Each structure stands twice: as structure tokens, then as C-alpha cells.
Amino acid sequence: MYTSFNRLGKNADEADAEEIIDMASNASFADQQKLVQENIHYQIKSFCTAMDKILLPDTNEPQESQSHATPSRSGLNFAVGGNGPTIDRPDVPERRPLKRTELSQRLKDSIGYTLDVKPSQIxxxxxxxxxxxxxxxxxxAVIAMYPGVIYSSAYYRYIPGxxxxxxxxxYLITRYDxxxxxxxxxxxGAEGRELWDGSIMRDMKPNTEITEKGSDWFWKMLGKPLQNSRMGSSGEILERRNPLALAHFVxxxxxxxVPNVMVCPYxxxxxxxxxxxxxxxxxxGSAEQVNVRRFGSFWFRWGSRNSGSDIPVLKTIVLVATxxxxxxxxxxxYRLSNSERRPSWYTPVDEEKEMELNQGS
Known part of the structure; x- marks a missing residue:
């Protein structure tokens, strides 16, 4: 319950830690998960507030009038030579044009830390x-976010390679689910806030229905990669200068x-x-929810799509300081569970525990 201890602040002591451990031992697994999610969300929200304070200009700063600005044309508009009306886009508040390095330093000044990527000491x-x-x-503390394209199990065959x-x-990572x-x-990352589609993002529906019979077809199709459609997603406006979006370099x-952080789903x-x-x-893919169940190494659709929470979520990962x-x-x-595929440089942190994971997988 590291996140609960962090939320108590710098004045937390051993007695607080013992109380948290006692509370966790008496709580159900579902309640523990809920508490961790609340704690992480609290920290992420504080981070977002700090970023807004850095990037949003003061209201008394002079702003360039948008009413007389020439509407920008999209790359597609230039490519086809279109002169039609511009597409209405949601208003995006103007941000200060800070470089990534400057934004990173200002974030450190605000929350006490930031991240750097440089040659490893390993x-x-x-x-x-x-x-x-x-x-x-x-x-x-939540010190890093794992960025990139999220694939549910229904879209595994669209993962490049x-x-x-x-x-x-x-730079791939898998959540417990x-x-x-x-x-x-x-x-x-990049040097600004921009519309990002993940480069390989495509708008398509997952192929989870099996319409033919026969084990030969099943095994053949299970290992066949699916080609990405070129009808792309519109993407999302993301802050590509995000100083904490570097967890994939750990x-x-x-x-x-010894490790000093742990993975936590968010x-x-x-x-x-x-x-x-x-x-x-x-x-x-689309935002449509597809429920699947795992049998061994394989995943199958099951049950209703509307089960569970009605609130749509992004299933992400953060790194929490231990x-x-x-x-x-x-x-x-890394907890590489398959001993036969471990690289030569990999040394288990806890050999006995990882052997148990291998036997259970």
C-alpha cells in the first residue's frame, strides 16, 4: 500500500505504515484495488494541475486574437487541393511554447522531481x-507513466510483428488483465501539444468471431497477423512534452x-x-468494449459487453516508488516468467519466487 503511505505526506511515520498494513490485511482484494486506484488518481490529478499551472498563460497576459487568424488547412486538404470550409475543432486553450527541457525543469520546481533519459549504469x-x-x-509516489498504444486482447493480432x-x-508491457x-x-515524445494517433492507430473492429469449423482453421488463423486498415482513427490531442511519459526506458x-519502483495498473x-x-x-481500434476470457494462452469472447462499470477507462500503467x-x-x-526465453543479461531479483511463477504459468 505504498500509495496510501504517500498520500499521508512527509510527516507519515512507522506507526502510520503499520496502521495502513493492518487496514489492508482486513480489506477485501476489491477494496484494496479501489483504494490504490483512488490514490493513484489523486496523484495524477495533482500532476495535471501542476502542468496546467506551468503551461496555461495567465489571464492578464496579452493574447493573440483568434477571430482574425487565418484558419489552418489540414495536410489532407493540401494533398487533394480542397478549398471547402474548414472543419470545426474543439477549442484548445493556448499553451506556453516551452521546450521539453524547460517544461521538465519547471515541473521539477513544482513537484520536486522530473525524469531524464541517459546512458544506463547497468x-x-x-x-x-x-x-x-x-x-x-x-x-x-507515481514517478512515471507508460506511454503508447493500448491493445486489448481482442486486438493482439494487430500488434506490429x-x-x-x-x-x-x-518497449512492450502487459498488464495483469x-x-x-x-x-x-x-x-x-515531441515538442508540443498535438493530435496524436499513435502512428499505427487504425479504426477497425476486433475479429473475435469464429465462423468456420475445424481445428486446422483455428490453429492457422490464431498465428496469422492481421493487416492494419488505412482508415485511421482521428487520434487524441495529447501533451507530447509530458516529462513523466518515459517509463518505457526503465x-x-x-x-x-534492487528495484526501486513497481508497476501499477491505472x-x-x-x-x-x-x-x-x-x-x-x-x-x-474502436472504443467498443469487448469482454474476453483467457484459456491457457488464448482469449475468447464471452458474456455481455455491458457488464461492469459504465464509466469508460483507459487501461494504463504507472511506476510507483517502493x-x-x-x-x-x-x-x-521485469519478472520474466519464462526461463527458456530469458536474455543472458537477466538476473532474477527473487529466484525462488520467479520459479513459483514459472510453475504456475
Whole structure:
């Protein structure tokens, strides 16, 4: 319950920690999940407020009049030579034109920390770039968001490179519920707030119906990647300068090193319109909900689509500090459960526990 401890503030002590542990042990798993989601949302909301204070110009600052500005034409409009009326777009408040580095520094001044990406201190050739916390963060703090394209299990075959999706992409992560996030299209972000469609985002319906019979057809189709339609999604206006949208650069600790963050699922409620631009994710496919159930390695549609909460959410991931951090590299236990596919540089943090996971998988 790191997030609960963090919410108590800097004055929290061991007695508070013991009380939180006692409360958690007496709460149901569902209640624990709900509390964690509330705590994370509280922190994300504070982060969004801090970003708005940095980026939104003061009301008494002179603003360029929009009424006489020449409407901009889209790339498609230029390509086809169209001269029709411009498409009405929702008003987007003007932001200060800060560079990513300047915005990152101002965020640190506001909340006490930001993130840097630079060569990792992990001693192996494949470590590459690492994620560093610049500043100080308390235990339980949400320090990073995992950006990119979100794939529900119904869209697995649209992940680039399927079925060997990780062969050329080391920026994939999977939630406990099977949701996959591909951070490769996000990269380091960009230098402004822009309409982002994830580069590979396409508007299509999941192919979850099996209309033919026969095991041969089933096994053949199960491993066949599906081609992306070119009828793309309209995307979302996202703040691509987001200083915390760099969780995909976190490395696994080397031998005799310990992780200092943990993965935590975060279901962002899409009803929070004012916060949406700071959530660095977009869902693949339509917003239509498809319920699926896992059998072994495979997923099947089941039940009603309208079960559960009526509030639409983005199924994202954040990194939460498991200890107080200060100007250091961020390390995450990858928990690679398949021992046969572990890379040579991988050293289990807890060999016994990971062996149990292997036996249970």
C-alpha cells in the first residue's frame, strides 16, 4: 500500500505504515484495488494541475486574437487541393511554447522531481539508455507513466510483428488483465501539444468471431497477423512534452542491485476531460468494449459487453516508488516468467519466487 503511505505526506511515520498494513490485511482484494486506484488518481490529478499551472498563460497576459487568424488547412486538404470550409475543432486553450527541457525543469520546481533519459549504469551491452529520477520523490509516489498504444486482447493480432511481437520491439508491457501497451511509437515524445494517433492507430473492429469449423482453421488463423486498415482513427490531442511519459526506458536491476519502483495498473476515467491531454496513451481500434476470457494462452469472447462499470477507462500503467528516491537510476523488476526465453543479461531479483511463477504459468 505504498500509495496510501504517500498520500499521508512527509510527516507519515512507522506507526502510520503499520496502521495502513493492518487496514489492508482486513480489506477485501476489491477494496484494496479501489483504494490504490483512488490514490493513484489523486496523484495524477495533482500532476495535471501542476502542468496546467506551468503551461496555461495567465489571464492578464496579452493574447493573440483568434477571430482574425487565418484558419489552418489540414495536410489532407493540401494533398487533394480542397478549398471547402474548414472543419470545426474543439477549442484548445493556448499553451506556453516551452521546450521539453524547460517544461521538465519547471515541473521539477513544482513537484520536486522530473525524469531524464541517459546512458544506463547497468553493466551489460544491451542496457542502452536508462531512466533517471532528477530530484527527490517519496515512497509511494507515481514517478512515471507508460506511454503508447493500448491493445486489448481482442486486438493482439494487430500488434506490429505479431505473433513474435517482441522480436524487434523492447518497449512492450502487459498488464495483469492481458492489456498490452506498445510504447515504441511514442519514443521520447515531441515538442508540443498535438493530435496524436499513435502512428499505427487504425479504426477497425476486433475479429473475435469464429465462423468456420475445424481445428486446422483455428490453429492457422490464431498465428496469422492481421493487416492494419488505412482508415485511421482521428487520434487524441495529447501533451507530447509530458516529462513523466518515459517509463518505457526503465531497466531491470543487475545482480546485487534492487528495484526501486513497481508497476501499477491505472484505469484512467475518460470522463476526466481536463486531464486527458496528460495521459500519454491512445486505444487501438474502436472504443467498443469487448469482454474476453483467457484459456491457457488464448482469449475468447464471452458474456455481455455491458457488464461492469459504465464509466469508460483507459487501461494504463504507472511506476510507483517502493522507496524514497533521490537523483538515481530507476530500476524495475521485469519478472520474466519464462526461463527458456530469458536474455543472458537477466538476473532474477527473487529466484525462488520467479520459479513459483514459472510453475504456475
Amino acid at each position: 553493466p551489460h551491452n544491451e542496457a542502452g539508455q536508462g531512466l533517471y529520477l532528477n530530484g527527490e520523490a517519496n515512497i509511494g 505479431y505473433p513474435r511481437v517482441d522480436a524487434q520491439n523492447t 492481458g492489456t498490452v501497451i506498445n510504447a515504441q511509437p511514442w519514443g521520447y 531497466n531491470h536491476p543487475a545482480k546485487e542491485m 484505469d484512467f476515467p475518460l470522463t476526466e476531460k481536463d486531464m486527458r491531454a496528460y495521459i500519454p496513451n491512445i486505444s487501438f 522507496t524514497a528516491l533521490c537523483d538515481e537510476e530507476v530500476l524495475l523488476n
